[in-house]
Amino acid sequence: MRKGRVTIPTDASFVEGTKIIADKWGADAVRDCDGTVLPDNAAELADKVYNTYFVIRGDNEWGEAHPEEWQHAVLMSRRVTAAESKLAIDIAEGYYAAQLKPDAGSQRFWVVVDRTSGQRVKDWEFDEKTNEVAFKSVPFHEYTVSYMATSLWDPVQMYNYITNDWHCEKQRMYDPCYPLTAEYIKRHLKEWCDAHPETNVVRFTTFLYQFSLIFNTYGKEKYVDWFGYTMSASPKMLDDFAAEYGYSLDCEDIADNGMYNNPFRVPSRKFLDYMDFVERRVTAAVKELTAITHAAGKEAMMFLGDCWIGAEPYGDYFPELGLDAVVGSVGGGVTVRMLSEIPGVKYREGRFLPYFFPDTFYKGNDPTKELNRNWLTARRALMRKCLDRIGFGGYLSLAAQFPDFIDRAAEICDEFRAIYDCVSGGKPYSALTVAVLNCWGKKRSWMSFMVAHELWYQQIYSYQGILEALSGLPVNVRFISFDDVKNGIDKDIDVIVCAGDMGTAFSGGEMWRDEKIVTAVKKWVHDGHGFIGVGEPTALDNGGRCFALADVLGVDLERGFTLSEDKYNIEKKEHFITADVASDIDFGEGTKNIYALPGTDVLDITFSDRFVRKVNVGEVNLAANSFGKGRGVYIAGLPYSFTNARLLYRAMLWSAGKENLLDKAFSSNPDTECNYYPDMKQYAVLNNTAAQAETEFFDINGKKSRLSLKPHEIRWIRA
């Protein structure tokens, strides 16, 4: 049995069991987890020992001693409508008093906004006793206060504390933005390294600033943004920013009318400046920590989560951090690719599901099912760009009680190593290069449409499916920004995908008012490329036309202003794109009120039972349109499924005019997928299901043969 590339959790109370499972799985690293302690002889269990390290929390002695260096967060009060000409807003109302407390010392950054007039209120007073901001109001105007609060308690520890009914100390969060803590975090790490000779890998969880995670009055989550920068702000941070940039940011710049510059917002110049500033601050501090780690003979590993703000893995400064590795949770193909493509580190590890916790590992449940589901979803992405390592987390002793699980995980570990050997041996064949276009571009590669890490939201799953599909399709995937478009779309790109709700950073919003962007994309499509829009792509609140690229996509969104224009193009046509569709296509939440322009091919349309007419009815879900030598495809929504991944692949090929590539290195059954590794002279045909699958396999020359694949099988075929 091959060994290596696998990390398992261990615990002081499960040493012998760890040895057995480590052997079965070929694990070469052990780690500690929340609620476990590494055994003293951890180094005997595996080649490498990972040890969790917290930079800005965990040392409450330091924390309690330096309240003036605690972390902060910018918050917005609830919205209050004045009934009279005086108003007092309790700015802490709705927030969890144990987490956040208004910082009276930061008042110079606070902003009271009259949301009805859009004006700022100049004269106001804060009463520290009542937490009230009082001012003269215009009756029936709505007001908010954007302010700064001190973080009293680390929200991740707090969450575990509340959830698991812990009674340990509440961990403070100290801010290395301040001078004493800046020195302290280096000193502490040095000491810690000295005190942990058995540790090979310092698993930073994570660095300096927590993603936005704010709790409500009842200690339940109130606000979560995995990309949020609001907990990085502090008086010192904003002062330093002003000193460097020559202009000041205030709390409203950060609070952003309660939207906190979340990634769905078309980013403002101010926020981009602020992000860049925080990134550089974090980079400067962390590179010293990694240097200390290396000096102690250990590796530095970043956990992509918790306090990862400012350490943007696709940002310009990331390679400067000097990290050896990144580890993150894997929920599917997107998170695999988000991890596996991170530049500037030596290796990338994915922590797979299920987590070994009692919520899954209880009597009567079959955790192997979740293991298989997670593995199959992630595996297709590994086939494109493999992680360097996989691992698990939680209580290994719990998993040990499920022998089927242990056996299946062992198979998976072997399969992972086989995939790694092939995929790391040379770039897999790609039929196309696809660019996902949004306001974030490369900086948020594989990070589109996410709110809370990997969590399902009704408003996003119909878009997330695009990336999930792309993560395993035989195409190169790029993420480009509107600046990239203005600077000239790269020659090798075949297809651009634009997806998202109107006005968001993902569909482009105001960017589409820039005639340079509009004309650059239109010319590029006209010259013979493909453009795929999903949801409300290129949408503007313009009136007569809603989609800036309606002429390319061949459809537009009826916003109620063009109902008088008769719509006759409602007949569904057969098409290359839908040739593999067996039953109804799942468009997820879909998009209402889409109609086809004359000349467009309607490939799917929904008619309601209420319809009594043969004109001006139906909502187009899928359409194909020619534009010059290029082509546009519109899709109303694309939740991930095998069928939808195939649909997207066909749509991309068609839009790029490369339909002839379909039956090259291809497996016909949509439950299966084929990857081809020219350097390794290998094909891999995946059965993505738990059932037997029959398929026709086409080699790179189009030569066909029949395959019968076992459940979950990867069939390796020599080229």
Place this chain on the structure above:
Amino acid sequence: MRKGRVTIPTDASFVEGTKIIADKWGADAVRDCDGTVLPDNAAELADKVYNTYFVIRGDNEWGEAHPEEWQHAVLMSRRVTAAESKLAIDIAEGYYAAQLKPDAGSQRFWVVVDRTSGQRVKDWEFDEKTNEVAFKSVPFHEYTVSYMATSLWDPVQMYNYITNDWHCEKQRMYDPCYPLTAEYIKRHLKEWCDAHPETNVVRFTTFLYQFSLIFNTYGKEKYVDWFGYTMSASPKMLDDFAAEYGYSLDCEDIADNGMYNNPFRVPSRKFLDYMDFVERRVTAAVKELTAITHAAGKEAMMFLGDCWIGAEPYGDYFPELGLDAVVGSVGGGVTVRMLSEIPGVKYREGRFLPYFFPDTFYKGNDPTKELNRNWLTARRALMRKCLDRIGFGGYLSLAAQFPDFIDRAAEICDEFRAIYDCVSGGKPYSALTVAVLNCWGKKRSWMSFMVAHELWYQQIYSYQGILEALSGLPVNVRFISFDDVKNGIDKDIDVIVCAGDMGTAFSGGEMWRDEKIVTAVKKWVHDGHGFIGVGEPTALDNGGRCFALADVLGVDLERGFTLSEDKYNIEKKEHFITADVASDIDFGEGTKNIYALPGTDVLDITFSDRFVRKVNVGEVNLAANSFGKGRGVYIAGLPYSFTNARLLYRAMLWSAGKENLLDKAFSSNPDTECNYYPDMKQYAVLNNTAAQAETEFFDINGKKSRLSLKPHEIRWIRA
């Protein structure tokens, strides 16, 4: 048998049959129709003879002789994306050459617009031979030409001509804006009156300008707006406008980026000026025609349709027209009220359905069903404000072949007269006064959400249901504008209803940025009134808050910018508003992504099968919220049904804090409705269905009794 208040069609070939049916139905007026000719002895058939009269078409001799006075229309060319730096747009492309031809003489009004930059193109040339407008273009910008065309053929006659395969002359449309025609139309009417002594009522079909009705290349409807003013424009009209207003309108002011200032648009100042100007022009011309009619001893009746543009029945100038009567088609309660409340005329007539045409009156079909459906829908509105007359149209000889139909229509005529006698005897009891708020206010009373007269559109039926429900509910109904709000909401109004899609004139669009409007409405609700929002009421593309009155309604629309804010308020509650709801409520198209603010009562919420969480899921369909002493109610959509009418009634009572009025003059079964006529000391309990209905009747003092109503029955009860 009672006689009167009923008009029937007749035909020279069906004189004896007309007499029999006139007798059965108690008809006191006969009329001609499309395709029929009045018999010479028409006056012997009834007290009154109506005769159709066309003002601006029908006399092709005049038309052919005065091509310089033909009517015009402002059109927008199709949108063309330039591929090169020169572009030529065939501006007639897509239009029906037999209907409209570019008028080269009107070029001073034409506008070429670069829709990508928003700029106007100054230098362009028109080639009359090719219909092409040529100019220098920026590659991949989109261009349109807004221009004026000459109307070659009346579109209503054209429609009948094409539909019925006629081979008669194509009727020209001459424009009384021009001097010769202005004199001619008076002369012609005088002569016509002299030549038609048997005619008592000149049924004008209609006056000067056709509502927008534009056909495509294939002679099929391309653009229809029952309220559209684009066919009133002409070089003379625009010149005269400029002379009076001191500023000029051009074709783009009318074409409005292809939206032609349709009623869904928040009206611009320019368009309101133009409407007012056209209304005054039409009024001045028509009052001379009515004077001529009266001088000839005849009555002047307006058909509310076809060329009714500029004769707005709820406009300021309408009473000046000097009309005796208005007649219009009745499709349900809304059209009844639209007709029955028109001020400034002596009587109002509704033409009921079905029309006596072979599409309904064919062997094997039961036209009585449509008769009953139409009658029951309209009847509840008649109970609130009765028409003065009813009538039918088409071939009476065809209807005569269906004896059941003739008998049922006779019953209906009797029932109508009974209703008329009661309702005209005094105002019915109203529990509340409700104001529908939109940009049009009183001017478009009972005209909201309409595209083509009475036609079903997917985007409007969920709003039209509100007015249909209101048309028969025991409430006073007003239509108010945002100016009315600014000038002070009338004291007697209990509830305001705001309904429509975001940005439209019906939901208010930009009006809600006016802090005077926002604060006026909020204060008014806070003081103890009700506000009901349907669809996307008060919606603005604002970011953090979408509904300007979110605090009143207790809900907001998630536009993708506040996904990070956790939404916990997803539990459905029982409520006064939904107490009569037996099964699922029909919200029609509904509204996606509505969430409840904390503290709001969620009365209906949709959960998808895909949901896996207990937070941030569900789409709120119905919610109730307190705001000061007042209340807000949100409804996602309200297609008309008996249940929804009841729901709306309860919502209005609750929002106004008048729940105690529910069981006063009330019939409990939602299939039934009660009206109370204090002056007549009568109750009328309607069974709106074709089935027996059991109900509890409550008199005005709340005294309860059980009723069993026959199908279609009106139970008259003495008070």
